[in-house]
Amino acid sequence: MRLADATTMRVGGEAERWIDASTREEAIAAYTALIADDEPHVLLGGGSNTVASDEPFAGAVLRMRTAGVVVLPAAERRTRPVGDEEPDDASVIIRVEAGESWDALVARTVAEGWSGIEALSGIPGSTGAAPIQNIGAYGQELGACLVGVELLDADALEVRQVPASQLRLGYRDSALKRGDLRGLVLSVDLRLRRSTDGLSQPVAYGQLAQALGVDLGHRVPLADVRESVLALRGAKGMVLSDDPDSVSAGSFFTNPIVSGRFAAGLPEDAPRWSTAPEATATIVPLDADTRIPVREPVESRVKLSAAWLIERAGIGKGFALPHSRAAISRKHTLAITNRGGATGEEVADLARFVQTRVESELGVHLVPEPVLVGLEV
Numbered sequence: 001m002r003l004a005d006a007t008t009m010r011v012g013g014e015a016e017r018w019i020d021a022s023t024r025e026e027a028i029a030a031y032t033a034l035i036a037d038d039e040p041h042v043l044l045g046g047g048s049n050t051v052a053s054d055e056p057f058a059g060a061v062l063r064m065r066t067a068g069v070v071v072l073p074a075a076e077r078r079t080r081p082v083g084d085e086e087p088d089d090a091s092v093i094i095r096v097e098a099g100e101s102w103d104a105l106v107a108r109t110v111a112e113g114w115s116g117i118e119a120l121s122g123i124p125g126s127t128g129a130a131p132i133q134n135i136g137a138y139g140q141e142l143g144a145c146l147v148g149v150e151l152l153d154a155d156a157l158e159v160r161q162v163p164a165s166q167l168r169l170g171y172r173d174s175a176l177k178r179g180d181l182r183g184l185v186l187s188v189d190l191r192l193r194r195s196t197d198g199l200s201q202p203v204a205y206g207q208l209a210q211a212l213g214v215d216l217g218h219r220v221p222l223a224d225v226r227e228s229v230l231a232l233r234g235a236k237g238m239v240l241s242d243d244p245d246s247v248s249a250g251s252f253f254t255n256p257i258v259s260g261r262f263a264a265g266l267p268e269d270a271p272r273w274s275t276a277p278e279a280t281a282t283i284v285p286l287d288a289d290t291r292i293p294v295r296e297p298v299e300s301r302v303k304l305s306a307a308w309l310i311e312r313a314g315i316g317k318g319f320a321l322p323h324s325r326a327a328i329s330r331k332h333t334l335a336i337t338n339r340g341g342a343t344g345e346e347v348a349d350l351a352r353f354v355q356t357r358v359e360s361e362l363g364v365h366l367v368p369e370p371v372l373v374g375l376e377v
């Protein structure tokens, strides 16, 4: 089978061996053997954040197909702490097996009246992959409710609970994505609020607030948030459907984070958002007899809109290189789509073209968001 048949971008060559793990025992046995035998491998959930080369892959693809969602009983929550904080009665902690569909999980939590992930409706893929890039959209991010993951550690080859704090989650990033921590996520623990009034978390994204007809910070029925997010995403080709613009890996580039000084030099209409400053560096001079540490001034960090930068660099919706079947989505500048029969290399060529244009026009380096297999961008 080809990786193209298992990824939403529909590119990628034949893999030598496929393993579909439908129980955690199968997953543990398969992954342990892959590591012990040092066999090249790719882990896959729904393949919605993976873009692969069309060269044959001389190794195994381990796909997580495990299922199950349980509410952790109060006693277990007390005796088996899985996170940094103690749970309280207003919240529920659920343990979700890695192979569970993320969007089906969101639908279920909305139906149960549990808030915390309603704005993450419509994101394709598996729950086990959600912490890898700390999925986020429409003002919510997984990290806000992630308690921890159950990881089959690739180095120790043992299963252990890893609290969210040790995953060092960042914007579309984690220790697992960076490779600082290697392993197979077996299950994910989430803490959600029991919403007795059926209302969502405060709406934290302008476009969503506008679609719902409320001000930022208002709470609305959970189901309304889900419905509005799905409608907004649908209009951008950002839910998997028959729409040819949804044949993608979602956003191809992350929104770049630059220094405040650099951002100030960009055209006035460039959208920008302040982000939390980096941890303060503390310098204690060697000869100091003072007990007051000297703090380095922290430079502000500003997040820019990758879509705006791409458009400003002259690349619009629907753009394609000559004779290429990869194109910028006609609905969303940030998504690269497969117009039918594109190769992974065509996708990478377009991504590199976008990168080069944005860098030469605006001096900003765009970083790809999906995980690339056998490709370089």
Ligand SMILES: Cc1cc2nc3c(=O)[nH]c(=O)nc-3n(C[C@H](O)[C@H](O)[C@H](O)COP(=O)(O)OP(=O)(O)OC[C@H]3O[C@@H](n4cnc5c(N)ncnc54)[C@H](O)[C@@H]3O)c2cc1C
Pocket: 008, 042, 043, 044, 045, 046, 047, 048, 049, 050, 064, 098, 122, 123, 124, 125, 126, 127, 128, 129, 130, 132, 133, 134, 135, 136, 137, 183, 184, 185, 186, 237, 238, 239, 240, 246, 248, 249, 250, 251, 371
């Ligand atoms: C139309 C569309 C819209 C999207 N919108 C968003 C969005 O709004 N926000 C957002 O954040 N993302 C978005 N994405 C990206 C993607 O859906 C998410 O990143 C999702 O979490 C990927 O899940 P997956 O199971 O498909 O991952 P895969 O592509 O299968 O895997 C992604 C990475 O995770 C690793 N991995 C997968 N499962 C495991 C596991 N059990 N243990 C360890 N490693 C594992 C893989 O090796 C790979 O490196 C979108 C994608 C598409 C196609």
